[in-house]
Amino acid sequence: MKALDLKLARDLWRMRGQVLAIALVLAAASATFILSLGVHRSLTDTRDAYYAESAFADIFADMTRAPRSITARVAEIPGVRRVEGSIRQYATLDLPEGRAPARALVNSLSTTERSLLNRLTLRAGRLPDAARPGEVVADEAFVAANGLALGARLDAVIYGRKQPLTIVGIGLAPDYIYSIAPGDLIPDNSRFGIFWMGEKALEAATDRTGAITRLALTLERGASEADVIRRVDALLAPYGGTGAYGRADHISHAFLDNELMQLEAMTRVIPPVFLIVSTFLVYIVLGRMIQTERSLIGLVKAFGYSDRAIGWHYLKFALAIALIATILGSLAGAWMGRGMTSLYAEYYRFPILRYHISPAVIVGAAALAAASAGLGALGGMRAAVRLSPAVAMAPPPPPVYRAGPIERLGKRAGLSVIGHMILRHIARWPARSAMTVFGVALSMGLLFATMQFVDSSRSMLDSYFFRAQRYDLAVTFIEPRGADAMHALAQIPGVLRVEPTRALPVKLRSGSRSERTAIEASASDARLSAHIDRDGRELTLPPAGLMLSRQLADQLGVTPAPRCQLHGLYGSKIGGRCSESDLISPAGDLPPAFFPVGEKSRVDGDRHGFGRAGSEIHLTPAEQPQLFLPRGGDKIKLRDVSAGLFPDILDIEGSRHGLLAGEPEPRVSKLRVAQPVSEREKRFISFAAIPPISHIRSIDIIVDG
Amino acid sequence: MNGAVSDGAPAFRCSGLAKIYRTGETEVQALRGVDLVIPAGEILVLLGPSGSGKSTLLNIIGGLDRPSSGTLLYRDLDLTAMDDRELTRFRRADVGFIFQFYNLIPSLTAEENVRLVTDIAERPMNAAEALEMVGLADRSDHYPAQLSGGEQQRVAVARAIAKRPGVLLCDEPTGALDSRTGIRVLETLAEANRTLGTTVVLITHNIGIAAMAHRVFHFLDGRIARVEVNAAPIDPSGVSW
Numbered sequence: 001m002k003a004l005d006l007k008l009a010r011d012l013w014r015m016r017g018q019v020l021a022i023a024l025v026l027a028a029a030s031a032t033f034i035l036s037l038g039v040h041r042s043l044t045d046t047r048d049a050y051y052a053e054s055a056f057a058d059i060f061a062d063m064t065r066a067p068r069s070i071t072a073r074v075a076e077i078p079g080v081r082r083v084e085g086s087i088r089q090y091a092t093l094d095l096p097e098g099r100a101p102a103r104a105l106v107n108s109l110s111t112t113e114r115s116l117l118n119r120l121t122l123r124a125g126r127l128p129d130a131a132r133p134g135e136v137v138a139d140e141a142f143v144a145a146n147g148l149a150l151g152a153r154l155d156a157v158i159y160g161r162k163q164p165l166t167i168v169g170i171g172l173a174p175d176y177i178y179s180i181a182p183g184d185l186i187p188d189n190s191r192f193g194i195f196w197m198g199e200k201a202l203e204a205a206t207d208r209t210g211a212i213t214r215l216a217l218t219l220e221r222g223a224s225e226a227d228v229i230r231r232v233d234a235l236l237a238p239y240g241g242t243g244a245y246g247r248a249d250h251i252s253h254a255f256l257d258n259e260l261m262q263l264e265a266m267t268r269v270i271p272p273v274f275l276i277v278s279t280f281l282v283y284i285v286l287g288r289m290i291q292t293e294r295s296l297i298g299l300v301k302a303f304g305y306s307d308r309a310i311g312w313h314y315l316k317f318a319l320a321i322a323l324i325a326t327i328l329g330s331l332a333g334a335w336m337g338r339g340m341t342s343l344y345a346e347y348y349r350f351p352i353l354r355y356h357i358s359p360a361v362i363v364g365a366a367a368l369a370a371a372s373a374g375l376g377a378l379g380g381m382r383a384a385v386r387l388s389p390a391v392a393m394a395p396p397p398p399p400v401y402r403a404g405p406i407e408r409l410g411k412r413a414g415l416s417v418i419g420h421m422i423l424r425h426i427a428r429w430p431a432r433s434a435m436t437v438f439g440v441a442l443s444m445g446l447l448f449a450t451m452q453f454v455d456s457s458r459s460m461l462d463s464y465f466f467r468a469q470r471y472d473l474a475v476t477f478i479e480p481r482g483a484d485a486m487h488a489l490a491q492i493p494g495v496l497r498v499e500p501t502r503a504l505p506v507k508l509r510s511g512s513r514s515e516r517t518a519i520e521a522s523a524s525d526a527r528l529s530a531h532i533d534r535d536g537r538e539l540t541l542p543p544a545g546l547m548l549s550r551q552l553a554d555q556l557g558v559t560p561a562p563r564c565q566l567h568g569l570y571g572s573k574i575g576g577r578c579s580e581s582d583l584i585s586p587a588g589d590l591p592p593a594f595f596p597v598g599e600k601s602r603v604d605g606d607r608h609g610f611g612r613a614g615s616e617i618h619l620t621p622a623e624q625p626q627l628f629l630p631r632g633g634d635k636i637k638l639r640d641v642s643a644g645l646f647p648d649i650l651d652i653e654g655s656r657h658g659l660l661a662g663e664p665e666p667r668v669s670k671l672r673v674a675q676p677v678s679e680r681e682k683r684f685i686s687f688a689a690i691p692p693i694s695h696i697r698s699i700d701i702i703v704d705g
Numbered sequence: 706m707n708g709a710v711s712d713g714a715p716a717f718r719c720s721g722l723a724k725i726y727r728t729g730e731t732e733v734q735a736l737r738g739v740d741l742v743i744p745a746g747e748i749l750v751l752l753g754p755s756g757s758g759k760s761t762l763l764n765i766i767g768g769l770d771r772p773s774s775g776t777l778l779y780r781d782l783d784l785t786a787m788d789d790r791e792l793t794r795f796r797r798a799d800v801g802f803i804f805q806f807y808n809l810i811p812s813l814t815a816e817e818n819v820r821l822v823t824d825i826a827e828r829p830m831n832a833a834e835a836l837e838m839v840g841l842a843d844r845s846d847h848y849p850a851q852l853s854g855g856e857q858q859r860v861a862v863a864r865a866i867a868k869r870p871g872v873l874l875c876d877e878p879t880g881a882l883d884s885r886t887g888i889r890v891l892e893t894l895a896e897a898n899r900t901l902g903t904t905v906v907l908i909t910h911n912i913g914i915a916a917m918a919h920r921v922f923h924f925l926d927g928r929i930a931r932v933e934v935n936a937a938p939i940d941p942s943g944v945s946w
């Protein structure tokens with residue numbers, strides 16, 4: 001090794017504390033870069049390969065019920081390549097004793113021919129036997145989360161009828177890479193499963209012989225998605241179509257896409273901050289080092305080392321830091337990437353999801369680290385190169401100190417000698433001082449920025465669960481129900497308050513902008529679900545008109561005051577088109593924590609048809625898991641409500657949180673209730689009057705035909 | 706180009722050499738026209754009061770600095786016409802420097818300090834060989850902090866002679882040393898002059914050292930006031946401190 005390189009190696013060792021500190025900052029940049037880019041690539045590659053292999057569709061459309069023959073007519077639309085129809089049906093599952101009921105989304109599976117689109121990948125077992133109607137394939141995550149195995153038996157309530165099911169296969173499909181139960185905030189594999197059932201069996205179970213509820217199709221290359229969607233909508237309108245949508249609005253695809261975007265944002269935001277900070281650190285450390293090595297630099301120049309050799313020497317110091325950082329960063333990035341991937345494996349169901357870092361990513365990270373350290377070294381290198389060998393032999397002239405304005409202030413404040421030294425030092429090297437301040441400020445910013453994630457998600461959970469969603473249980477019907485259902489629910493002992501809501505999938509259009517979303521209607525005096533604004537205040541719904549979340553209003557370019565027009569609500573009642581209706585949108589200042597209407601529609605958009613939109617009725621639960629039926633008076637279990645109380649019940653969902661204690665209300669009859677989902681602390685809540693369903697007047701939507 | 710010849714031909718020739726330092730408003734005339742011939746293979750001593758311009762001259766003839774005016778030749782090379790890169794080459798190939806404060810790199814051992822020079826020289830001697838010449842072969846693994854001042858200066862001498870330079874420029878090499886160690890350093894310089902034929906230019910405030918020189922230049926106020934030729938230079942061991 002050359003003597004000068006030996007000096008470099010020993011300098012690195014002597015300054016190992018500082019070197020390591022800078023390397024760690026730089027390694028943080030490399031690690032996040034490698035992590036986010038690596039995971040991004042792994043996820044994109046896996047997704048694309050899986051989509052291609054399993055023929056993930058381009059356009060999806062849901063409808064109440066259409067004859068299977070509709071697929072032939074859709075296939076004739078120009079630009080459509082392949083079409084496939086299927087049935088999808090939500091079901092309630094009885095899990096083994098002592099467990100709250102779970103939900104499943106049951107998909108039909110063509111038993112006669114291989115599926116064209118959204119192909120199921122069998123992970124274990126076999127496909128259902130057409131001759132045995134109760135056989136199903138269940139998704140891997142649900143099976144694992146519930147400790148089930150092939151051959152497991154479950155009772156399910158499908159379309160209001162109880163039916164025993166046997167799991168004969170375990171599988172995955174590209175349209176359920178991500179799945180979340182309607183209304184849930186985060187996926188829960190143990191409480192929501194995706195099932196596949198033989199086509200004939202599901203037709204029989206749901207009274208839909210020869211009918212379908214969903215279409216999936218792929219497009220020819222270059223076909224216009226918007227055109228095809230328009231034509232599909234026209235075809236499906238008579239069958240309660242809720243509007244076709246592309247991959248961008250497909251819940252699984254959209255969540256995955258969103259994740260990829262977040263990873264991309266992470267790549268763009270976090271590493272640069274670390275890079276800039278380490279540039280400053282290198283600048284400062286190397287600047288100091290060169291100042292103390294002035295005579296040494298002069299000496300080496302006197303010996304005949306060229307300027308370039310000396311510049312290169314100090315650049316190598318910076319590059320050595322970058323090298324250490326790249327090694328540390330790659331290790332940390334790979335390790336975190338593995339962790340992140342296994343986290344993804346919980347949320348995203350891929351046949352394989354392997355984290356691999358491509359060498360190009362590491363080379364990229366190394367280049368960034370080298371560039372940032374090199375940039376920091378530039379100033380010092382220039383100073384070293386500029387030193388003339390003769391000047392470098394003499395000690396540096398004492399710096400010129402002057403009493404600046406700050407110092408004069410300090411003098412008045414009676415600063416000590418040391419205080420003066422500090423002030424003068426700061427004022428003597430203003431650029432260095434400013435850079436130090438800037439670097440520390442950036443690090444603090446990074447700290448705050450990352451810590452606020454925790455706070456904001458906590459605040460979001462708090463406002464969503466504790467402040468906005470106050471009901472204990474939500475019951476969803478297939479058909480909208482009237483006041484009778486409200487009364488029946490109110491009769492159940494332990495039920496304190498029942499409030500109706502309704503959600504309508506719509507496409508809101510303002511000018512040239514449009515958004516697929518859902519309008520949520522509720523009584524103006526509703527208290528079981530609240531709308532909270534950015535400042536935490538509760539908003540009351542306007543007596544008429546529509547309240548938009550700020551985000552949605554921005555997306556649509558709608559300002560609060562003017563009247564805007566709402567065009568073409570999809571899937572109107574029967575064969576009808578919707579007339580335009582004027583909507584006023586007053587200031588809706590909902591923080592993103594309140595699920596913006598747009599998000600909501602993604603979550604359960606395909607559950608509600610416009611004409612036959614489901615109503616949600618919120619109610620509080622009984623203390624015991626037993627409910628008395630108002631009619632027969634038979635004792636039945638909560639999980640049997642769907643079967644016994646309302647044959648067309650779609651879903652019962654327990655909220656994780658109860659009413660807040662001590663809600664003031666007239667006609668109080670205090671009752672002790674516990675939550676049905678978790679055995680949480682018991683609460684005192686109050687009894688309230690049930691508003692008649694006819695009170696839903698907060699939105700005026702005129703439907704013609 | 707390097708290598709010493711003791712043919713009596715001049716190593717350096719300069720005439721009208723002037724150097725003006727400008728710092729802000731003030732100007733300092735460090736050299737006011739120096740005419741000088743330095744024969745190759747001799748030992749020369751520069752004497753003179755502080756501030757008379759000795760170091761300035763040494764820096765200029767060593768290619769560390771440039772004169773403000775005048776001509777300067779090293780053998781047949783015109784140093785005033787050289788650009789920075791050529792001056793660097795000249796220093797690398799032909800000049801060995803020794804300074805008052807040793808200037809060893811503290812993080813390198815004695816041998817590595819010598820290698821700092823042999824790494825880039827054209828026909829260097831072995832680092833161990835150079836240390837042998839100054840009698841420090843057994844201390845080659847020691848760091849500067851483990852050596853005495855005299856030993857450090859001898860390492861500096863070894864470092865300067867290791868490249869077999871044509872000329873050794875020494876700015877008060879014994880200025881920080883006591884008489885015994887000082888003489889030891891002077892002996893190594895004389896030895897290099899004798900065995901390698903290196904021209905030695907030596908600045909000192911110690912008039913006794915002049916006795917070992919072939920020629921003595923007396924500096925005064927940026928000029929050479931007087932040149933003494935010494936027909937019989939004595940051995941450094943006889944130098945009276």
Ligand SMILES: Nc1ncnc2c1ncn2[C@@H]1O[C@H](COP(=O)(O)OP(=O)(O)OP(=O)(O)O)[C@@H](O)[C@H]1O
Nearest residue numbers: 726728733734735754755756757758759760761762
């Ligand atoms: N870099 C410089 N900038 C300004 N003036 C300088 C510089 N170097 C030397 N001088 C001035 O030039 C003059 C000659 O200095 P020089 O160092 O050559 O003297 P010297 O004879 O070596 O003195 P000493 O015996 O004290 O080392 C002095 O007045 C000195 O102040």
Ligand SMILES: [Mg+2]
Nearest residue numbers: 759760761876
């Ligand atoms: Mg001097």
